[in-house]
Amino acid sequence: MSNDKKHNRPIYSLEFKQNATKLVLEKGYSQQQAADHLGISQSGLGRLVRAQRKPSVNESAVT
DSSP, X not given: OTTOOOOOOOOXXXXXXXXXXXXXXXXXXXXXXXXXXXXXXXXXXXXXXXXXXXXXXXXXXXX
């Protein structure tokens, strides 16, 4: 079964990721609305939003 194809995640530009998360975090879209608008899966958008919500190393060191 070594010939099984692995499902690859699409690769999005940094700008796309920032704009996608901005729809949810700043503009008030639900994740489903934003995903439908952008033509991506809700789980993919949720992954981007969770990554954006995590505090960066620099921000946590300041507090």
